[in-house]
Amino acid sequence: MAGQPDFFPLGVATGVAHCNRTKERAELGRNMLDVRHTWLWGRRRMGKTSLVEQVVEDLHRAGREVAATTIDLLVAHDARDFEAQLLEAVERLGVLIAPKGRSAARRLGEAFGALKPEFSLGALGLSMKLSPPGRAGQGVVEALLGLDRAAGLHDRRAVLVLDEFQQLGAINGGASLEGALRHAVERLVNVTCLFAGSQRHLLAPMFEQEDRPLFRLCRKLTLGRIAAADYRDFLRQASDRRWGDVVADRVIDRILAVTARHPYYVNALCSRLWNGSTPPEVEAVDAAWERIAMEDKPVAAARVVGLAASQRALLRAIAKAPDGVQHPAAHQFLAPIRLATSTGNRAKEVLEREDLIRRENDDRWRLVDPVLAWYLRRL
Numbered sequence: 001m002a003g004q005p006d007f008f009p010l011g012v013a014t015g016v017a018h019c020n021r022t023k024e025r026a027e028l029g030r031n032m033l034d035v036r037h038t039w040l041w042g043r044r045r046m047g048k049t050s051l052v053e054q055v056v057e058d059l060h061r062a063g064r065e066v067a068a069t070t071i072d073l074l075v076a077h078d079a080r081d082f083e084a085q086l087l088e089a090v091e092r093l094g095v096l097i098a099p100k101g102r103s104a105a106r107r108l109g110e111a112f113g114a115l116k117p118e119f120s121l122g123a124l125g126l127s128m129k130l131s132p133p134g135r136a137g138q139g140v141v142e143a144l145l146g147l148d149r150a151a152g153l154h155d156r157r158a159v160l161v162l163d164e165f166q167q168l169g170a171i172n173g174g175a176s177l178e179g180a181l182r183h184a185v186e187r188l189v190n191v192t193c194l195f196a197g198s199q200r201h202l203l204a205p206m207f208e209q210e211d212r213p214l215f216r217l218c219r220k221l222t223l224g225r226i227a228a229a230d231y232r233d234f235l236r237q238a239s240d241r242r243w244g245d246v247v248a249d250r251v252i253d254r255i256l257a258v259t260a261r262h263p264y265y266v267n268a269l270c271s272r273l274w275n276g277s278t279p280p281e282v283e284a285v286d287a288a289w290e291r292i293a294m295e296d297k298p299v300a301a302a303r304v305v306g307l308a309a310s311q312r313a314l315l316r317a318i319a320k321a322p323d324g325v326q327h328p329a330a331h332q333f334l335a336p337i338r339l340a341t342s343t344g345n346r347a348k349e350v351l352e353r354e355d356l357i358r359r360e361n362d363d364r365w366r367l368v369d370p371v372l373a374w375y376l377r378r379l
């Protein structure tokens with residue numbers, strides 16, 4: 001394996017490890033350059049971070065460099081904390097967009113005047129420290145508008161990614177921060193904001209409900225699963241590069257079936273299979289999948305334990321259906337598990353909201369998480 005590129009990282013996938021997403025890459029790249037703020041929804045580990053990093057790389061290769069950084073709201077616990085995170089991100093971006101040289105600090109000083117920037121020169125180059133004003137929220141506005149001015153002065157584009165953005169709604173003072181963000185974001189002409197998140201039922205209302213400050217401020221981009229055809233091409237190429245031989249179609253089909261084309265699990269499985277000295281057979285796929293599923297079983301079990309009995313029963317019945325279920329809340333489906341239609345309906349709504357089940361393109365409902373499906377099928 002020495003010298004082989006890593007086609008199946010468990011972390012961020014860019015370059016040779018990045019499968020397809022051609023349409024999403026082109027669209028997000030245009031949005032970043034044209035300052036079209038975007039909200040990006042994708043289930044956990046579906047590839048949001050990989051997409052964003054790949055797009056930044058695509059733009060770099062095309063000679064349209066953008067300065068990008070991410071803040072993760074999963075850890076923000078109140079308004080001050082959010083503001084501090086945002087200020088740090090702006091400090092990083094400010095330095096990134098400024099050209100090297102003596103005049104950088106002076107020009108950044110002009111752009112960020114209201115936040116009293118202080119500069120220091122260390123081993124890693126220039127760094128900037130901003131002081132937040134008295135009121136949380138005001139700092140958010142000043143920092144973003146300052147960054148926009150700085151980017152304008154240097155004719156640069158900056159991209160700020162706010163990951164797990166739905167968490168803003170859950171923190172103390174979140175509503176007024178949403179208002180502050182709107183005030184700043186709608187004035188930006190050189191800085192693009194990308195609001196990403198995994199919990200659709202919390203994220204979507206922030207952008208789609210009229211009474212929310214960020215209503216109609218952004219384009220929407222949804223990150224679904226990678227198409228089977230794209231994965232097939234990708235796996236064939238990766239096998240050719242690894243063994244000079246193409247893995248059999250039945251093996252590829254098995255990989256895509258057991259992982260439900262969940263990118264994280266495709267990578268977890270294939271990184272093991274690609275360690276072998278010859279292309280794998282179906283039995284090797286099953287054995288490796290079994291080991292991965294066993295390792296992740298405790299997480300799946302914990303999710304099941306947290307559900308109400310009716311939700312658990314419905315989830316298990318859907319998992320056990322060999323090819324998904326067209327009407328999981330219909331009497332015929334619910335009668336064998338002894339659930340009334342009203343209870344079944346409510347359970348289905350919860351399972352959908354919690355992203356445990358989804359309706360696929362063939363109109364059939366299946367479980368989202370392949371390990372959870374594997375676990376429930378054996379119970």
Ligand SMILES: Nc1ncnc2c1ncn2[C@@H]1O[C@H](COP(=O)(O)OP(=O)(O)OP(=O)(O)O)[C@@H](O)[C@H]1O
Binds near residue numbers: 010013
């Ligand atoms: N386009 C892709 N091609 C191949 N593998 C991918 C692709 N996108 C993501 N992956 C793989 O899927 C997994 C999850 O990717 P990533 O961390 O980008 O997702 P995420 O949606 O940001 O996750 P989280 O919800 O944890 O933030 C990783 O193993 C990554 O290598």
Ligand SMILES: [Mg+2]
Binds near residue numbers: 048049
């Ligand atoms: Mg991520």
